Amino acid sequence: MDLKERKKKILEVIIKDYINTAEPVGSRTLSKRYNLGISPATIRNEMADLEDLGFLMQPHTSSGRIPTQLAYRYYVDEIMQIQKLAKVVRNDIHNGYLKITRELDNTMNHTAKVLSQLTNYTSVVLSPRVSCFNCKHVQIVPLIKERVLLIVVTYEGMAKNIEMTLSQEIDTALALKLSNVLNSFLKNISFQEINMELVDQIQELSPDESNLLREILPVLRDTLMEEASDIHSMGLTNLFNYPEFSDVEKIRHLVNVIEEKPLLAGILSNDDTSQVINISIGDENDNENLKEFSIITTTYELEGKTVGAFGVIGPTRMNYDNVSSVLDYIRNELNTNLTKLLMK
The missing domain is CATH 1.10.10.10 (Winged helix-like DNA-binding domain superfamily/Winged helix DNA-binding domain)
Structure with a gap:
């Protein structure tokens, strides 16, 4: 109109x-x-x-x-137009990222903290999943009987341990052999590209050894693909400063959403890529618990690939200009920081 x-x-x-x-x-x-x-x-x-x-x-x-x-x-x-943040605010955000310890969790927590402080709303940050990255190394470690540990490391320095049960017990020598074969095929491909056809290309394994890989690969791929991203959230008590949330029941609705990580991850991972900043207002939210809230989100990237998202949740009477400006600037800072952190 x-x-x-x-x-x-x-x-x-x-x-x-x-x-x-x-x-x-x-x-x-x-x-x-x-x-x-x-x-x-x-x-x-x-x-x-x-x-x-x-x-x-x-x-x-x-x-x-x-x-x-x-x-x-x-x-x-x-x-509304996204405005450039004041220089002092931009400097504070930039210097804050320079001071944090070079660990992914610290970076995500810091992002949630800064978002909450600068907007005075509730912040939520979706960490990257291991499956977003390329495989560098997989090590199979025998445990007890048929139990083994899969140690997965990405080129970006992320790691994941997966325990599983095989159909037969394996010793250290066979575990090393299977690890070497896996690494020769998985190196430099994303975990999303793992498929059973890889096993058919392997010539140096016996039928029994090939079957072991057929047991390992689906568990490796499915576990990483189904893994829920860590959620970092701060500033829930900020909402008590707004008169529309004097009813504690409304805050409880938001708590219910934040506690359901898969649900919150789905909300943050907006499929609309036409906008850098996505804004959902009140009844536009599909979840009934969020009808009283507005949500502003954006994504962050590593080497041009979207690996996570973050945003704020507040009243529909939200300062949309300021929040959008804050998210836009932090997005760029986070992209730069992640490149330095994970691509070293």
Whole structure:
């Protein structure tokens, strides 16, 4: 829907005023606070039109108006522009990444902390999964009887241990042989590319040894592909600062989502790649527990490949401009930091 400039300007200032105050906005308030160049009566008429169009609602008979979710969506799509963060903020973010220990968990925790502090909302960060990366080395270690340990290492320095039971017991010599054969075929391919045809290409193994690899490969691939990414979240208590969340039950709804890692990972891993920043407002969220919230997310990359995502969750009365600017800048910093951390 295309609004005329005057209506668009009035809607913009109403949304910004309501974001800052959480109080319904009246025509007299707008006339006093903002230099709109029109009378309170004209503002009142324009607000009535915006209400008829579904952009404003009147929560109480004698109160002003507040934006609807339709208004927020229009604002995000048609009015909002991602602004460059202040230099001091950019420097603080950049220097913060320089100071953290060179470990992936620390980087993810730091990202969640910075997001929460700069936005004053709840932050969530989805760590990369091992399956996103290329295999460098797999070692098979015999344990007890038929039990073995698979130690998987990627070129990016990530590691994963997988225990499994084979159909027969193997000794150290056979474990080493199988490891060497695996490494010759898996080197430099992603775990997503692992398939049983690899075994058919191997000539130096006996039928029994080939069968052992046929047992190992599916477990290796499926375990890594099904592995849930770690979720780092901070700032849940920030939401108590907002009057719309004085009802603790609403916060409990969010806690339920955050505690379900696969569900939250799915929410963060937005399939819409047309936008760098993805914004979902209130009822646009599929999950019933998130109908009272807005979610702003983005992804981060390693060598041009998306490996994770992060974002913030807050009220629909969210400062969309600031949050989008923060996410956009942190995205670039995180991409640079991960390259230094994992591609050394």
